[in-house]
Amino acid sequence: ALAVSQDSKTLFVACADAHEVIWVGLPEGNVVRRVSMPAEPTGLVLAPDASKLIVTCAAPKSTVVVLDPASGKVLDEIAAGHTAMSPAIGPEGKRLYVCNRFDNDVSVIDLDAGKEVARVAAVREPIAAALTPDGRALLADRYADRYANARNDRDRTVARRQQPAGSVHLARR
Secondary structure, three states: OEEEOOOOOEEEEEEOOOOEEEEEEOOOOEEEEEEEOOOEEEEEEEOOOOOOEEEEEEOOOOEEEEEOOOOOOEEEEEEOOOOEEEEEEOOOOOEEEEEEHHHOEEEEEEOOOOEEEEEEEOOOOOOEEEEOOOOOEEEEEOOOOEEEEEEOOOOEEEEEEEOOOOOOOOOOO
16 A cells, blocks of 8 residues: 655555555655554555544454654554455545455544544445545445445445446446
8 A cells, every 4th residue: 555745755655564654755765764563554544634644454453553644653543343454534634434344344433532433334345445525425345346335424334336247346337
């Protein structure tokens, strides 16, 4: 997983096998910082105001690690479900959505409170998520022919959509 700082001077890289996140200076490509993670980092997202770098770390009882992108300091660690991945953050930077692949749901996390506030059922094994630009709807995808659509204001699944045969990602006809 990758994320880029707002000034485009730093690339954040999730190094799965090493269980760490590294900061790479751009355009030089030099490693400027390494931060150890409690488990395999599977996803990265930078808060809209760039105050937090959020890392999903996959395990049977996963952890979401909130880092200060300037210093690498751990600001918070939040419990999530089995094999957390693909974090998506709301436009206001207060709510985080994390796919819990083997729990078949999505964690809704209040970043200010530092805790999970809801779980939204997903179609089997959600592995990717995206929010609409207004933050009102979350789309979760999986390795199959359906994806789930959830309303952000209600924290519940509102629709499941069929994808064309052979699809393994969101598709539009």
